[in-house]
Amino acid sequence: MFLSLRAEVEDAVAEALTALSLPTDDLGIEQPPDGVDAVLASSVAFRLAEEVGAPPPKVAADIAAEIDAEPYDYIDAAVGQGPYVNFLPSEQYLADTLETAQADDYGHLPDRDTSVVLEHTSANPTGPVHVGRARNPIVGDALARVLEYAGYDVERHYYVNDAGRQIAVFTWAYETFDESDLPDPDRDSPEYEMVRYYRKGNDYLESADDDAVEAAEAEIAAILQGLEDGDEETYERVAEVVDTVLSGMTETIGRLPAEFDEFVKETQFMRDGSTDDVVQRLKELDCAVYEEDAWQLDLPDFEKNLVFLRADGTSLYTTRDLAHHEWKFEHFDRAVTVLGEDHKLQADQLSSTLELLGHDTDQLEQVFYSWVNLPEGGMSTREGTGVDLDDLLDEAIDRARAEVEDRMADRLRDDDLDEDDLDRIARQVGIGAVRYDIVSKQPTKGITFEWERALDFEAQSAPYVQYVHARCCGILDDAGDVDTDAVDPSALEASEAAALLREIARFPAVIEEAAEDHRPHVVATYTRSLAETFNSFYRECPVLDADKETRAARVALVGAARTTVANALDAIGVDAPTSM
Structure with missing residues (x-):
C-alpha cells in the first residue's frame, strides 16, 4: 500500500514537472518535514530553484498548483509548504492503513531480491566488550533489522581478527603463564578468565628485562610467521585462544540482543591463498612502491601510504581485508560495514584500493559511529580499567x-x-x-x-x-x-x-x-x-x-x-x- 502511494506521488511530481517543462531526473521524494501531516514530500524545488530563477518556496508552490489529486486513490492533495511539496493522504489511504496496521507484519516492505552482508562489531577477541565500543553491535544490529524490514535479504557477519600481533601476544601469553600467576577473574565467563593472560603478557613485555623481552618477541614473531606460512599447528593454537574469548564476547553481545549469522576469520583468506593473490596484484599497480622495508601503495589523495606487505613477507590487516571484501563482492549484492570513526582513513584507503583492483565500490557502504562515554570518563580494556x-x-x-x-x-x-x-x-x-x-x-x-x-x-x-x-x-x-x-x-x-x-x-x-x-x-x-x-x-x-x-x-x-x-x-x- 505504501509503495502504491509512493508510485502515485512520483507520477504526480513527474507529470507536474513535465507540464512546467522542467527535468524529471530527480524527483526528491522523501519524508516530510517534522510537524507536517503529510505522508510523503518532494524536495525537488531545492534542486530546481537556480534553474527556474525563483526561490524554492515559489517553485514548490508552482509544482503543487500543477497537481490534480483527483485521479489518484491515495493522494488527497499536494500542498506547497515552504520549499517542499507535501502530499496529504486520502481517506482511502487512511482506511487501508487502519486495516493493514492490524497485521503483525505491518511496516515490512516487499522483498527487494537484494542480498546484503552487514559486518558489525568485529571487535578484537582480546577480552570483554567495553562500553565505549557498545555502539557498534547496537547500531549494526538495528541497521540489519531495519534493512530486513525494508525487504533486503541480510546476513550479519562478525569479522574475526585472528591473525594480528595482539592475537599472537595473547596466544604466547596463554601458553607461557600459569593460572596461579594471575588474579581472580572479574566474572565466571570465558573472556574474563582469558583476558588475564593477555594483560599479564602485556605487563611482562613492558616490565621484563631486555633479554626476556627479546625471547618473548621471537616467540610472538614465530606465531605470526606460522600463520603466514599456513602452519596447521599454529592455526590450532591461535584458534583455541580466539574461539574461547569470542564465545564469551558474543554471549555478552547477545544480551543486547545482537546475533550473527557467520563468523568470518581473517585466517580464512590466508589459508585459501586469496591474500597472496591480492598481494601479487597490488605489486603490479602503478602506485606500488617498495620503501622503508615494506611494499606500499602511494595512493592519490592520501598523505599516508598504505602498507600491504612487510619486508619479512607477512601481510597486514588491510591486505587480508581486501581479500575479505573481494569475497563479499562475489557472494553478495551489497556490503555494509559499521566502523568506529577511528577507522575512517583505513576504510577510505580500502575503498580506493578496491577501485584500483577493478571493483565497483558502489557495492560498498560504510557507516561510521562515534564513541559512547560514561560521565566517569575514559575506558581501556587493555589496562583493565574500563567499564565492561x-x-x-x-x-x-x-x-x-x-x-x-x-x-x-x-x-x-x-x-x-x-x-x-x-x-x-x-x-x-x-x-x-x-x-x-x-x-x-x-x-x-x-x-x-x-x-x-x-x-x-x-x-x-x-x-x-x-x-x-x-x-x-x-x-x-x-x-x-x-x-x-x-x-x-x-x-x-x-x-x-x-x-x-x-x-x-x-x-x-x-x-x-x-x-x-x-x-x-x-x-x-x-x-x-x-x-x-x-x-x-x-x-x-x-x-x-x-x-x-x-x-x-x-x-x-x-x-x-x-x-x-x-x-x-x-x-x-x-x-x-x-x-x-
Whole structure:
C-alpha cells in the first residue's frame, strides 16, 4: 500500500514537472518535514530553484498548483509548504492503513531480491566488550533489522581478527603463564578468565628485562610467521585462544540482543591463498612502491601510504581485508560495514584500493559511529580499567527493577505480578533503555550515557515508548472481542484520533528512509513521535466508554497503534512489554 502511494506521488511530481517543462531526473521524494501531516514530500524545488530563477518556496508552490489529486486513490492533495511539496493522504489511504496496521507484519516492505552482508562489531577477541565500543553491535544490529524490514535479504557477519600481533601476544601469553600467576577473574565467563593472560603478557613485555623481552618477541614473531606460512599447528593454537574469548564476547553481545549469522576469520583468506593473490596484484599497480622495508601503495589523495606487505613477507590487516571484501563482492549484492570513526582513513584507503583492483565500490557502504562515554570518563580494556558492557547491562536491569517495583507496587501487593514477571519487565526495560538511548542518536555524534535520561518514564526514552505499548495491550485486553473488520474510519473524526492514524500511516515511509540512508535512529525518533501522538489520543478520546461505532473504530486504532509501536521498537531491537 505504501509503495502504491509512493508510485502515485512520483507520477504526480513527474507529470507536474513535465507540464512546467522542467527535468524529471530527480524527483526528491522523501519524508516530510517534522510537524507536517503529510505522508510523503518532494524536495525537488531545492534542486530546481537556480534553474527556474525563483526561490524554492515559489517553485514548490508552482509544482503543487500543477497537481490534480483527483485521479489518484491515495493522494488527497499536494500542498506547497515552504520549499517542499507535501502530499496529504486520502481517506482511502487512511482506511487501508487502519486495516493493514492490524497485521503483525505491518511496516515490512516487499522483498527487494537484494542480498546484503552487514559486518558489525568485529571487535578484537582480546577480552570483554567495553562500553565505549557498545555502539557498534547496537547500531549494526538495528541497521540489519531495519534493512530486513525494508525487504533486503541480510546476513550479519562478525569479522574475526585472528591473525594480528595482539592475537599472537595473547596466544604466547596463554601458553607461557600459569593460572596461579594471575588474579581472580572479574566474572565466571570465558573472556574474563582469558583476558588475564593477555594483560599479564602485556605487563611482562613492558616490565621484563631486555633479554626476556627479546625471547618473548621471537616467540610472538614465530606465531605470526606460522600463520603466514599456513602452519596447521599454529592455526590450532591461535584458534583455541580466539574461539574461547569470542564465545564469551558474543554471549555478552547477545544480551543486547545482537546475533550473527557467520563468523568470518581473517585466517580464512590466508589459508585459501586469496591474500597472496591480492598481494601479487597490488605489486603490479602503478602506485606500488617498495620503501622503508615494506611494499606500499602511494595512493592519490592520501598523505599516508598504505602498507600491504612487510619486508619479512607477512601481510597486514588491510591486505587480508581486501581479500575479505573481494569475497563479499562475489557472494553478495551489497556490503555494509559499521566502523568506529577511528577507522575512517583505513576504510577510505580500502575503498580506493578496491577501485584500483577493478571493483565497483558502489557495492560498498560504510557507516561510521562515534564513541559512547560514561560521565566517569575514559575506558581501556587493555589496562583493565574500563567499564565492561556486562556491568552496564547489569546496572541497567537493577535500576529498571527498582523503578518498576516502585511504579507497580500495588500490583505486586495484589499478587497481580510475580517475581518472574518483575524480572522480565526489568530486563526488557533496562536493556531496552540502554539500547534505545544509544541507537536514537545520530551515529556520528558522541554520546555520554546518563541513567536519569535513559530510564525516564516521562521523557523521550525507551520506557516512555514501551509504556505506550503496554497501555495499548491493557486497553485491548479490557475491550475483549471487538469486530474491527468492518470499522468505519470516519468514526475517527476527533482530531487526536485522525492525527494518530496519520502517524501510524507514516511507519512504512520511515522504514524506507532509515534503510535507504542507513540511519536507524530515524526509526527511534519516529517511535517518540508516535508515542506522543498516542498519548494525546488517549487523553482526549475515551475508548471503552464511547458509543458502539466509535468504540469499535477506536479499538481498531489502538490495535493498529500497538502493532506499529511493537514493530517500530522491534526494528531497532527493543522489546515491547505487554505490561509495565
